[in-house]
Amino acid sequence: MNKPSLPAPDMAAEVPPDNPLTTKEGWRHFIGHEPVPPRLLTAGGRAALSPQERMREDERRREYHADLPMVNTPVIRKVTATSRLLIQLNRNQISARRGVILSGGSGTGKTTALTQLGRAHELAVRKRHPRDANRLPVVYVTVPPAATPKMLAMEFARFFGLTFPSRADITDVVDAVCATAAHVRVDLVLVDEIHNLTLTTRSGAEASDQLKYFAERLPATFAYAGMEVESKGLFAGTRGRQIAGRFVVIPATPFTHATTEDQESWRALVGTLESTLRLNHHTPGTLAGLSEYLFHRTGGMIGSLSQLIRGGAVLAVEDGTERITEELLDIVPVDYAAEQSNKRTAPAKPARKRRRAACCTSAGCPIRSRPPGTRFPPPTSAAWPPSTASTSTTSGHRSPSARSPAACAASSSPNASQHSPDAPSTPSPARCPSSAAPSPIGRCSGTSHRPAATAATPGTPAAK
Ligand SMILES: Nc1ncnc2c1ncn2[C@@H]1O[C@H](COP(=O)(O)OP(=O)(O)OP(=O)(O)O)[C@@H](O)[C@H]1O
Ligand SMILES: [Mg+2]
Structure with missing residues (x-):
């Protein structure tokens, strides 16, 4: 038999660029990789940064949002x-x-x-x-x-x-x-x-x-x-x-939106992803409130949802708005399958919104071409669907008394403290503190086989 050579294990070995997960070095790199959520600075702390420092801080947060932690689905x-x-x-x-x-x-x-x-x-x-x-x-x-x-x-x-x-x-x-x-x-x-x-x-x-x-x-x-x-x-x-x-x-399978339970489960997924954001002006619960819109945009595909939210977050850091709104999400591209699903299932948008979305995808869009650091005008409507708004407690904005575990997790997340960013930035618990019911979706702890509701403990770095 021809004797093969087995290179010694080397933790620090360079990860080969070609399909790295399928080599022991790539796999080890993956196991050791924990995305660390960056700490948000106070408004004062940010103002005190030099332009270069601010650029580096933004770059760190863009990188983090491009590679958000996994959710324990x-x-x-x-x-x-x-x-x-x-x-x-x-x-x-x-x-x-x-x-x-x-x-x-x-x-x-x-x-x-x-x-x-x-x-x-x-x-x-x-x-x-x-x-x-x-x-x-x-x-x-x-x-x-x-x-x-x-x-x-x-x-x-x-x-x-x-x-x-x-x-x-x-x-x-x-x-x-x-x-x-x-x-x-x-x-x-x-x-x-x-x-x-x-x-x-x-x-x-x-x-x-x-x-x-x-x-x-x-x-x-x-x-x-x-x-x-x-x-x-x-x-x-x-x-x-x-x-x-x-x-x-x-x-x-893709997530569905047929029953109240399905909708809650989807909203929990959105809420958990939202809780991982590190944006200076994002209002917690915004994305959970847009869960029906997000469902139509993605066809319930987690891959498309992840692209949409990560893309929105990167753009929000880039243009200085530091918040994700429906208008911003409208201009984040998604895959063809999700586009087709959206065409089939999404309720029609009012003409004003359609014009704005079309404008934002064009090169001369006045909103997209704003200099970095300037803000979008405040959203005129965040509700979805805007005119045919259902009164269901599971779509669009919900009253505080009807908060789902996911929305609760989102608002008890670090993002909830984003307006007082001096609070330490720790990953959110998967359990809603004001509810006995655990959130059906949590963060991947990667350290245990236990379900997310018990495995995703505060402060546990998320797996990737
Ligand atoms: N649990 C999760 N939490 C967060 N993001 C996720 C999760 N699962 C999948 N994603 C996102 O969705 C994308 C697609 O996921 P993945 O590659 O696992 O899908 P797949 O079913 O293997 O697709 P394909 O059949 O095309 O290989 C990933 O790149 C990741 O960003
Ligand atoms: Mg695959």
Whole structure:
């Protein structure tokens, strides 16, 4: 057998720019990366800064908002809880170990849930074995398009940094991967983009067999994520039936807005994201109040929502308004799927608003071309939908007596103290202090398998 070389673990190694999560260095970087919310200065403190210092302060906050902490969504909680149980059940099984498949549409947060599972597991293992620096409990790989068995085996090898002479055959690669995985005590294998395995082609079926072979040889729990795998034939035929008999499928779906409970859940998500903002003049609860508008703009996709809010926050720092309003959100671009969904479902806006939104996307927009530091005129209407305003307590602005846990979390968040920014900036609790009911959505702590309501403690840096 050709002997592979395994580079020594190096925490400080440069993260390769090409798909870094699928290498042990990239994965370690991800595990160690905690976005730290910047502290907001008082108006006086900000005024005392030199122009360069203010520029640096704004730049820090732009960077932070571009990379906001993750939210502990129901799908992350379900994947984490299920996998945790399976890891336990699989520990003494010598074959037919059980696994998890996360299946859903694009932008529903599958990769995020899979990687957050890996992060939570790795942090838990490190906590149990603080002195064992050689452990690599989690492997994260993606299935390349039109994967062959050797391509798949090379993905595993690449994660460990194993290199082979070009004449090495697949047996060499597989043996080296299995020996290395055993040596570093891998017990969770995350395989993303599983829909790239096409069981209907010969090489796809062989690649699937290769993955199954790894699952038999490695004493680990396997978790897969892919686009709508049920309809892609993953469970068809003899091979498919075996997968169907061993894997729990967890659907990753867009949020919906059909029932009061759905609306509360969406609003909680918006409120939690809002609570992570660090803007000087943002009024807490504004985004939670715009949750119906945000639902239409995004089609309930967490990826689109995240882009919209992060984009709005970056623009708000850039133009000096330091607050996110509906007018600002109108000019943040979202993906094509979300645009189409918005066209299908959003109520019509009054002509005045439409004109302003169209103007803001054009180069000569007087609002967008204001010099940095000057303000937007105050919003004339923040309610949504403006004319056909529903009286439902779950849409638009709500009375204080009907506050949801999410809005409550938002207003008890650091943003609630943004008008007195001397208050220390700590991440918000996931639980509404004035309510016995925990918020259904919290921040990802990354340090525990517990649900967000108990895991997201104040001051816990959020995972990324
Ligand atoms: N729990 C979360 N909290 C905050 N943002 C999230 C969360 N989940 C997903 N996102 C955001 O949504 C974006 C898309 O998520 P992700 O890549 O996990 O989706 P996906 O389902 O894997 O999409 P695809 O099928 O296209 O690979 C991420 O870049 C992230 O910014
Ligand atoms: Mg993905």
